[in-house]
Amino acid sequence: MVHCSKCQTPLEDDSFAGGQFVSCAGCGALLQADIFPANAAPSDCALTPEEKQEGEASCFFHPSKRAQTTCSSCGRFICALCDMELEGRSICPVCLESGAKKKKFADLENERTLYDHIALSVAALPMLFVWPTIVTAPAALFLVFRYWKAPCSIVGKKRWRFVAAFAFAALQIVGWISLLAIIVADA
Secondary structure, X not given: OEEOOOOOOEEOHHHHHHHOOEEOOOOOOEEOOOOXXXXXXXOOOOOXXXXXXXXXXXXXXXXXXXXXXXXXXXXXXXXXXXXXXXXXXXXXXXXXXXXHHOOOOOOOOOOOXXXXXXXXXXXXXXXXXXXXXXXXXXXXXXXXXXXXXXXXXXXXXXXXXXXXXXXXXXXXXXXXXXXXXXXXXXX
């Protein structure tokens, strides 16, 4: 699908046949475009990154590969290998990287709070000083129950840190209850 360069109104590819000027339905601008065969291919078909043939557009990053589409941000021709679909648009690697740095894309996750690491730290580190555990053990249990379904690390998706934090916090609470029971029994 071709878009008007002024108002971004979608225009049909076949209306540009023969190199004629086409009037935009949105803003009335006269437009002319050369449609490449790779652009006319259905987006759901999986094109193989074949070597480009004579008369076909090549990928900006891989000159020997046939272009599949254009980058929605910069307009570079990109092959199937470079085509990264984000928010329903085709994005090249350079635009994706710069968009990630500028936090331009809403669907691209730039950072993630790792609540499993926080819960384990809140449960384990205060055990070195013992007394803070009277406050941190319930806090660690709260973190475990509140953020159990929150996404973990991208690389390690296991919840063992939550389980370890729960175990440490539960043992600390049992220890405090036992200490309180001993103190009350002696009094």
